[in-house]
Amino acid sequence: MTLCDLRHPNLMEWKLNLHANKAADGYDCVTNMTVCDLRHPNLMEWKLNLHANKAADGYDCVTNMTVCDLRHPNLMEWKFNLHANKAADGYDCVTNMTVCDLRHPNLMEWKLNLHANKAADGYDCVTNMTVCDLRHPNLMEWKLNLHANKAADGYDCVTNMTVCDLRHPNLMEWKLNLHTNKAADGYDCVTNMTVCDLRHPNLMEWKLNLHANKAADGYDCVTNMTVCDLRHPNLMEWKLNLHANKAADGYDCVTNMTVCDLRHPNLMEWKLNLHTNNAADGYDCVTNMTVCDLRIR
Structure with a gap:
């Protein structure tokens, strides 16, 4: 036996190649290392489990893969960063979360679509926008309430309506100017006038x-x-x-009469010339006189 005979981790396999510096599994007696010892991404952690095929972080020397390698949602992208805890798209193997998972406004809903760029409510992680963000008529105002279903001006993304949309007296006409404060007929939602x-x-x-x-x-x-x-x-x-x-001449629209209509001495005759200052018999409403009044002695 040699020192190498005694120190090999797989004694039965070593026996087949007794006294050689290198075993069939790549173990080198001089460096006391195997192929797996050298290729592990976290060498310090591996040392604690030297010569084992699996490391404490789940690394498997045979497949050259870790638990993180297998669980990443975008395997092709992960391969470029093999054995790293963080992928290029922000995926973190430790938390099993991506940047998108953390920034979504409705985390419970997002969980159902974990690691996807688009959530069920239309949220897109790339643009950090939802369908509601894009369709609101006053985008600058909406930004203050980003990802909310209701904006400060009462706009509701679910119904695609505002308070003004609902209160306008001519709803069909308003629809042509949906979400504006003023309708084509001059209606102003702010004053409700x-x-x-x-x-x-x-x-x-x-x-x-x-x-x-x-x-x-x-x-x-x-x-x-x-x-x-x-x-x-x-x-x-x-x-x-x-x-x-x-x-100004005393005409009253309600009764359709003037002062003169009421004061004429011969009302029946006056009716034939209603609203005139002079009657057929010469009566003048202004002076309240007739031809006869002026000529009498």
Whole structure:
């Protein structure tokens, strides 16, 4: 026997090559090393288990692989960094996690798709964006709430709607300008008002029919006119008091009468010439006189 005969880890195998410096498994008696001893990636750790085929970190000399080599989700990429704890894509064998695993906003959901670049909710680790991040109408505002389903302005990614989308009185028209604060008909979501809401002469009455083109008193926002505007006998005079129920000459739109209509002595005759200052019998409403009043002695 030699010192080498005694120190070989596999004595039966050595016996077949007794007194040789090198055994069939690559053991070299002079260096007291095997092929596996030299090729292990963590030599200091290997020394503790010298001449064993498996190291404490799971390295197997026969396959030249570790536990980490086998468990990595992208085996081809891992091969380039064989036996390392971290892969080029940020995968860490110790935690069995990647950079993407840690940065996803919904970690529980991500776990179901561990090590994938895309999560079930559309999150993409490469761009660090979700489907919601890309579709929001105000991207700068959304960034402040990145990966949230609801933005600060009330936008909800799930329904692809905002508070404004839901409250507009003409939903079909609003859809054409979805997610904007102003609709084509002048509706402003911030004030919850339309151009018509602001221009109506009787704002309190209009509020009862908010966002409608026609008010209860017949006001039409499109023409900016009321029933009274159209029926007054002296339209030019009425324009000076547009949307008022009473004109400067005493005309009352509600009763469709003027002061003169009421004060004429022969009301039936006056009706035939309603709203005129002079009646057929010569009565003048301004002076409250008739031809006869002036000529009598």
